[in-house]
Amino acid sequence: MPDVGDTVTASLTVDPFDGTTAAALSVTAPNGTVTAPATSTADGGKTWTAPLTYTAAGVWRLLWTVTGTGAGVEPELVSVAPLPTVATEGVSYATTTDLANYLQAAPPLNAAKLLARATELLDSDFLKAAVYAVDGDGMPTDAEVVKAFADAVCAQVEFWGEVGEETDISGPLQGVTIGSVSLQYGAGDNRSGPDYYAPKLIRALQSLPADKLRWVAYTGGC
Template identity: 70%
Template sequence: MPDVGDVATVQLVVNPFDETTGTTLTVRAPDGTTTTPSTSTADDGQTWTAEVTYTQAGVWLLRWTVTGTGASVDNQQVAVAPTPGAGLTGRVYATTTQLANYLQAAPPLDAARLLLEASRLLDRDFLVPAVYDVDDDGLPTDTEVADAFAEAVCAQVEFWQEVGAETDISGPLQGVAIGSVQLQYGAGDNRSGPSYYAPKLARALASLPSSKFRMTVATGCF
């Protein structure tokens, strides 16, 4: 799979072919823009090649139009991967170095994305009713709180690595207390299903003193 920035030689083999065979290549990028790079043949019209520069991540369409002998249309799709880490924006509570130290092992190659997703999960499912001091970027200013958040998201990434699945569905995490708040997930028929939150995530938050981190509701059921 090519990455953004790669220059690839693409080709089409035509059969039947002769000296009347010709080709035109139309390249459509993921954003819909099109280009028509020049094509050439080194074997009298059977194999045609062109150079394509992949400037965007996504699915590219290569449309070959053959004229003369072997006239046809051939569509090729090429999936292009983004530059690792590109396009990741948002508040992240741990670095890949912190994750490596937490795991005591090399982090996964997509660690930056996983930490971002875990931070979004923490924001959405745990921190909405929370009160703590933050800076202009919304990050905790207290070192103990920052360390707990880092531990929480690292625990979630570790959990995802163990269960082999990422999901935002609330499983039956029950009986977890964070200050005065009791959190319960997956009530009713869902209580026997799997939990999709790392147990150590909630424990990291529960370890914080109420003077630095507290919930603004008396009870909670997510």
């Protein structure tokens, strides 16, 4: 699969062919722009080529039109990937370096996305019942809390790597036992167990003393 920015040589082989064979290429970009790269042949009409640069990620449509001997059309769809990025893909309590050190191994290439998703999970499913010191951006300021939150999201990413990443849980978080607070998951028949979450995530939160992370009553919901 090509990446955005790749320059390739589009190619078409015509059979049968002779001196009357000619081939033209029409290229439709993902945004609908149509171009017609110059085509050429070096073997009398059997093989036709054209230079092509993929300037955007998405699905490109290539349409070869052959006239003369071998006349016909040859459509082709090409999926072009965006360039990989190392930019942070959302707010996260841990960096990819934190994750590499936690795993003691190279992190996955989508580590930034997974850490951001684990942070969202931690915020929405656990920290609604928590009180802790934050800065103007809502990020923890106490060193112990910073470390515990980083360990928690790294643990969740490690867990996803072992059991597979889920996109949602089967019910809203009514709670989890952390310290003296006992909460429940889901409601009624939709109740789900805490095995969706990494056990190490819960232990990381439980490791914090009450003066660093205080838990309040929380009945669930969004």
